[in-house]
Amino acid sequence: MTTSSALLEVRELGHSYGRGPGALSILDGIGFEVEKNQIVSLVGPSGCGKTTLLYAISGLLRPSTGEVRLRGTPVRGVPAGLAMVFQDYSRSLYPWMSIERNVDFPLMANGVKKQERRERVSTCLEAVGLAGHGQKYPWQLSGGMQQRGAIARALACRPDVLLMDEPFASVDAQTREDLEDLVLSVRKRFDTTILFITHDIDESIYLSDKVIVLSKSPTFVQDQVDVRFSRERDQIGTRSLPEFGVMRAHIASLIRGAGAHVGGAMVNPA
Amino acid sequence: MTGTGSARVETLASMRLASSGWHFSRAFVTHVWVLIVAAIAWELIARSANLFYFPPLTTVLEHARQMWFSGPASSGWLTQAFMADVASSLLRVVLGLLVAVVLGVLAGTAIGLLPRLGDLVDPTLQFARSVPPVALVPIFMLLFGIGSEMRITLIAFTSVWPILLNTITGVRSVEPLYHATARLFRIGIRKRLVYIVLPASAPLILAGLRVSTALALIVMVLSEMVAATSGIGYRLMFEQQSCTLANMWACIELLGTSGYLLNAIVVLLEKRLLRWLPTPRE
Numbered sequence: 001m002t003t004s005s006a007l008l009e010v011r012e013l014g015h016s017y018g019r020g021p022g023a024l025s026i027l028d029g030i031g032f033e034v035e036k037n038q039i040v041s042l043v044g045p046s047g048c049g050k051t052t053l054l055y056a057i058s059g060l061l062r063p064s065t066g067e068v069r070l071r072g073t074p075v076r077g078v079p080a081g082l083a084m085v086f087q088d089y090s091r092s093l094y095p096w097m098s099i100e101r102n103v104d105f106p107l108m109a110n111g112v113k114k115q116e117r118r119e120r121v122s123t124c125l126e127a128v129g130l131a132g133h134g135q136k137y138p139w140q141l142s143g144g145m146q147q148r149g150a151i152a153r154a155l156a157c158r159p160d161v162l163l164m165d166e167p168f169a170s171v172d173a174q175t176r177e178d179l180e181d182l183v184l185s186v187r188k189r190f191d192t193t194i195l196f197i198t199h200d201i202d203e204s205i206y207l208s209d210k211v212i213v214l215s216k217s218p219t220f221v222q223d224q225v226d227v228r229f230s231r232e233r234d235q236i237g238t239r240s241l242p243e244f245g246v247m248r249a250h251i252a253s254l255i256r257g258a259g260a261h262v263g264g265a266m267v268n269p270a
Numbered sequence: 271m272t273g274t275g276s277a278r279v280e281t282l283a284s285m286r287l288a289s290s291g292w293h294f295s296r297a298f299v300t301h302v303w304v305l306i307v308a309a310i311a312w313e314l315i316a317r318s319a320n321l322f323y324f325p326p327l328t329t330v331l332e333h334a335r336q337m338w339f340s341g342p343a344s345s346g347w348l349t350q351a352f353m354a355d356v357a358s359s360l361l362r363v364v365l366g367l368l369v370a371v372v373l374g375v376l377a378g379t380a381i382g383l384l385p386r387l388g389d390l391v392d393p394t395l396q397f398a399r400s401v402p403p404v405a406l407v408p409i410f411m412l413l414f415g416i417g418s419e420m421r422i423t424l425i426a427f428t429s430v431w432p433i434l435l436n437t438i439t440g441v442r443s444v445e446p447l448y449h450a451t452a453r454l455f456r457i458g459i460r461k462r463l464v465y466i467v468l469p470a471s472a473p474l475i476l477a478g479l480r481v482s483t484a485l486a487l488i489v490m491v492l493s494e495m496v497a498a499t500s501g502i503g504y505r506l507m508f509e510q511q512s513c514t515l516a517n518m519w520a521c522i523e524l525l526g527t528s529g530y531l532l533n534a535i536v537v538l539l540e541k542r543l544l545r546w547l548p549t550p551r552e
Contacts, residue, residue: 106455
């Protein structure tokens with residue numbers, strides 16, 4: 001376990017806010033690994049401390065215990081080689097920059113040469129289906145297209161690991177399926193490794209090579225479910241496989257059970 | 271829901287953008303007649319009343335022409351008096367505002383980003399901004415003499431507050447996710463300031479600038495009424511004391527026009543800098 005080849009390793013990650021007896025424990029010894037070119041999903045009940053977990057993984061927050069390793073190196077501060085797609089695209093894309101400029105800005109700020117920037121920006125915009133929309137401001141695009149812009153921005157940085165924080169939670173169902181397939185095509189085209197956070201069990205199975213099921217807060221890993229479908233997936237075909245249903249039931253019962261285990265006082269285990 | 275919402279905003283905003291030129295000319299046609307009626311009323315009332323203190327508009331305009339716009343063609347028909355009165359006044363306003371913008375934005379950004387510094391200087395700022403600028407004229411005269419420096423300093427001191435306070439508010443209310451995103455993409459502090467903090471606070475800073483511009487004009491006139499030898503304020507007092515009242519009224523007309531034009535310039539600047547806003551403010 002110690003000498004692992006994993007690209008991203010999370011070990012015994014724990015975090016609590018405050019100190020002493022009044023401390024609020026959010027994460028309780030979380031551990032998992034993400035191999036290169038995998039898509040791994042984190043799925044859990046609402047309020048499972050996933051924002052804290054994500055901030056700890058991305059180096060925005062220093063965890064109380066445990067560590068995160070990227071390519072074997074412990075993460076301290078935001079490491080190079082991480083990029084993030086946030087749930088709230090409307091507040092993460094910069095409204096005063098055109099889509100193109102949004103994608104270009106992190107590259108420019110990190111000293112990528114102009115010629116290469118231009119190539120990367122146009123490649124990534126094309127890959128997410130936004131070719132020809134680069135000059136527009138984010139608010140001139142629909143929600144789904146804005147999120148495509150955010151994905152292009154993350155891809156342009158050529159990240160070792162792409163973190164996606166419930167990226168499709170605020171778009172409609174049809175757009176959501178299109179964007180899920182976009183994630184799969186992007187992984188194939190750019191060899192991207194993706195850590196995907198979602199509340200949607202079906203989405204986690206459909207996209208992933210491995211689903212990590214989290215508990216309610218204080219959060220630990222309840223189970224790691226390997227998804228052994230081929231990487232070529234299909235919205236209708238894959239979702240109607242019998243194994244898909246079995247996995248869904250298994251994960252759903254874990255997540256529902258997560259409410260009960262916290263204590264008998266739970267009146268409304270949603 | 272989000273889809274339709276943003277689509278609606280989109281059409282609304284593009285309609286507004288496309289129509290802003292048309293909107294402006296229509297507003298001009300529908301509202302400017304009030305101004306013309308007011309001018310005609312002034313003319314008629316002044317002529318019928320025939321008061322010494324209240325000359326007709328045409329007389330005022332003729333005096334303004336003689337005073338300021340009857341110079342040689344080589345200097346654009348502007349007279350020496352125009353340079354002494356108007357140009358020097360406007361230069362003071364512009365310089366004073368420039369100083370106010372630079373200081374206000376720099377200090378406001380620092381205070382907005384550093385809460386401890388904010389706590390430290392807040393009482394002092396509240397005190398300093400509560401002092402009526404007029405009360406400072408004697409002190410500024412002692413400190414800076416009776417030249418342009420004193421007047422520019424007074425203008426800057428007065429108009430720095432709205433810019434400073436709005437910059438502080440603007441910088442403090444920058445969406446936290448903008449900062450988190452910037453940190454994640456490893457954007458250095460200097461680039462974050464220039465490309466994220468400033469544009470995000472620009473709407474508030476520019477609103478502050480608009481208030482400051484109006485204040486600057488007031489303080490300009492005021493400062494020129496004391497121990498001055500040039501400027502519109504000086505000219506205004508001079509003509510009043512010489513009982514050349516048509517000239518005095520010309521100064522007032524000119525002040526109104528200058529204020530209107532200055533404000534128009536700031537509004538244009540605002541529109542240009544904030545054209546990324548989904549719904550441009552009118």
